Amino acid sequence: DIQMTQSPSSLSASVGDRVTITCRASQSITTYLNWYLQKPGKAPKLLIYAASNLQSGVPSRFSGSGSGTDFTLTISSLQPEDFATYYCQHSYRSQFTFGQGTKLEIK
Amino acid sequence: EVQLVESGGGLVQPGGSLRLSCVASGFTFSDNWMHWVRQAPGKGLVWVSRINSDGSATDYADSVKGRFTISRDNAKNTLYLQMSSLRAEDTAVYYCARDPGPGGADYWGQGTLVTVSS
Numbered sequence: 001d002i003q004m005t006q007s008p009s010s011l012s013a014s015v016g017d018r019v020t021i022t023c024r025a026s027q028s029i030t031t032y033l034n035w036y037l038q039k040p041g042k043a044p045k046l047l048i049y050a051a052s053n054l055q056s057g058v059p060s061r062f063s064g065s066g067s068g069t070d071f072t073l074t075i076s077s078l079q080p081e082d083f084a085t086y087y088c089q090h091s092y093r094s095q096f097t098f099g100q101g102t103k104l105e106i107k
Numbered sequence: 108e109v110q111l112v113e114s115g116g117g118l119v120q121p122g123g124s125l126r127l128s129c130v131a132s133g134f135t136f137s138d139n140w141m142h143w144v145r146q147a148p149g150k151g152l153v154w155v156s157r158i159n160s161d162g163s164a165t166d167y168a169d170s171v172k173g174r175f176t177i178s179r180d181n182a183k184n185t186l187y188l189q190m191s192s193l194r195a196e197d198t199a200v201y202y203c204a205r206d207p208g209p210g211g212a213d214y215w216g217q218g219t220l221v222t223v224s225s
Contacts, residue, residue: 044215089211
């Protein structure tokens with residue numbers, strides 16, 4: 001099975017900061033990589049699909065890049081509503097493993 | 108408006124069974140793959156299972172293979188998860204989610220809590 005490893009596990013930042021979260025797959029998943037945001041008590045929300053495609057309705061400050069095994073999610077200018085937990089997930093072949101999550105907190 | 112509404116969660120003893128349902132509305136259910144994803148209290152997201160649009164192909168996480176069965180009734184716009192031989196570690200909120208194809212799950216239900224305890 002393909003393992004997904006996110007870093008960092010937690011991150012403190014301020015409103016207006018530029019933030020990058022990374023996700024590494026244990027083997028190549030080409031661009032079958034998705035990013036989600038989750039707030040406490042709520043269902044996850046899809047931000048980026050297929051590594052770099054912005055989901056409809058998601059602000060343009062979110063962007064994704066990468067291919068193969070290494071991927072990044074970048075938030076260009078943090079807003080108060082962005083403080084949440086972020087997950088990567090691969091959708092390569094028959095398994096859809098999530099990363100362990102990155103908790104983004106206010107500094 | 109796309110809606111996914113899960114039901115069927117509750118308290119069950121170890122070794123017991125439970126069937127979750129997810130009723131879909133606001134889109135053509137039979138055109139979409141569907142997933143079940145779970146989240147134990149205070150923990151991260153864990154993918155459980157997925158089914159293709161006509162129900163002919165299914166996949167499972169290793170942790171539930173042989174114990175859980177995903178199915179769908181496209182005439183009723185409903186997704187199911189039959190869970191058996193339940194263990195304490197199956198305790199979680201279970202979400203159903205729509206997978207339209209390009210990648211990722213774009214709509215999620217509100218979740219239903221399954222608690223496995225004696």
